[in-house]
Amino acid sequence: MGRGFLQTVDALLSRRRVQLLLKPRKTLPQSLLSASAAVFLNRCAASFAKRPLPLESVRAISGMIGAAGLQASRSAMSFYRDRVYPHIVAAMGNPEPIQKIRQQVVPHAQGIVLEIGVGPGVNFPLYDPAKVKKLYALEPNRGMVQRADIQGRRTKLDLEFLDLPGEKIPLPDASVDTVVSTFTLCTIPGVADAIRGIARVLRPGGQFLFFEHGLSPDISVRRWQQRTEPLFQWAFEGCHVTRNIPEIVQQGGFRIERMDTGYMAGFPKCGSYCFWGAATPQT
Numbered sequence: 310m311g312r313g314f315l316q317t318v319d320a321l322l323s324r325r326r327v328q329l330l331l332k333p334r335k336t337l338p339q340s341l342l343s344a345s346a347a348v349f350l351n352r353c354a355a356s357f358a359k360r361p362l363p364l365e366s367v368r369a370i371s372g373m374i375g376a377a378g379l380q381a382s383r384s385a386m387s388f389y390r391d392r393v394y395p396h397i398v399a400a401m402g403n404p405e406p407i408q409k410i411r412q413q414v415v416p417h418a419q420g421i422v423l424e425i426g427v428g429p430g431v432n433f434p435l436y437d438p439a440k441v442k443k444l445y446a447l448e449p450n451r452g453m454v455q456r457a458d459i460q461g462r463r464t465k466l467d468l469e470f471l472d473l474p475g476e477k478i479p480l481p482d483a484s485v486d487t488v489v490s491t492f493t494l495c496t497i498p499g500v501a502d503a504i505r506g507i508a509r510v511l512r513p514g515g516q517f518l519f520f521e522h523g524l525s526p527d528i529s530v531r532r533w534q535q536r537t538e539p540l541f542q543w544a545f546e547g548c549h550v551t552r553n554i555p556e557i558v559q560q561g562g563f564r565i566e567r568m569d570t571g572y573m574a575g576f577p578k579c580g581s582y583c584f585w586g587a588a589t590p591q592t
């Protein structure tokens with residue numbers, strides 16, 4: 310890759326306007342929307358009526374427009390989160406190489422199982438109903454739960470949805486035999502709290518099965534991961550590509566018993582360096 314090209318990409322990504330654009334989606338402040346509406350109204354009045362509108366009318370109308378704009382931008386955000394994002398994850402989250410690794414990891418689950426961030430429920434058919442007594446399916450996104458519910462009904466699993474985030478697992482200490490996480494540790498905002506929670510709910514000798522993507526060991530890929538991190542966060546609801554998954558798991562109180570790593574073909578390298586294996590809580 311040409312040095313000039315990389316410098317141009319770096320320069321572009323470091324521009325304030327681009328960074329603002331890529332910040333995790335936030336609604337525009339209502340005051341900004343109202344102020345823009347006020348300027349627009351005054352311009353129209355000056356052009357068509359050739360005199361300014363009375364201040365009270367401008368305040369009232371721009372206030373209403375600001376509130377409506379805020380409502381519209383909130384609706385657009387929740388439409389993306391609840392409708393578009395689940396669709397993207399369902400459509401892109403399980404190409405063949407990833408499906409093959411899921412098939413190696415998920416069937417190890419047994420007993421009382423907790424899966425965090427189940428998404429559209431792509432792992433459900435991979436659990437062995439003869440080994441899994443109960444599956445707690447934790448997922449805070451309503452749109453995902455709707456899809457996962459349909460998927461769950463096609464299995465023989467005893468399934469219960471938990472709609473809290475992974476940072477607040479609503480289960481007692483040492484009550485779970487296996488915790489499963491696939492492509493979720495990249496997205497959970499409070500990932501350190503979530504890992505500690507996973508260690509808390511696992512019984513001694515229980516297993517944490519993981520299949521996650523994160524920080525590559527290759528310097529050139531890492532640079533691209535740092536460059537593209539804001540894009541991933543923006544498009545995939547806070548997904549990080551630079552999280553050091555084994556470090557996060559170990560710092561959360563686990564010993565990694567086995568782990569494989571590799572790039573998953575079909576995705577750009579910066580988003581496809583994966584870690585999969587099993588860890589046990591340290592006593």
Ligand SMILES: C[S@@+](CC[C@H](N)C(=O)[O-])C[C@H]1O[C@@H](n2cnc3c(N)ncnc32)[C@H](O)[C@@H]1O
Pocket residue numbers: 398402425426427428429430431447448449450453473474475476490491492493496497498499
């Ligand atoms: C990339 S998707 C992965 C979905 C699924 N595990 C899979 O393997 O396809 C990330 C999932 O994490 C969920 N998630 C986001 N924030 C979360 C949180 N704080 N706790 C638990 N799950 C969360 C998202 O709603 C989404 O379903």
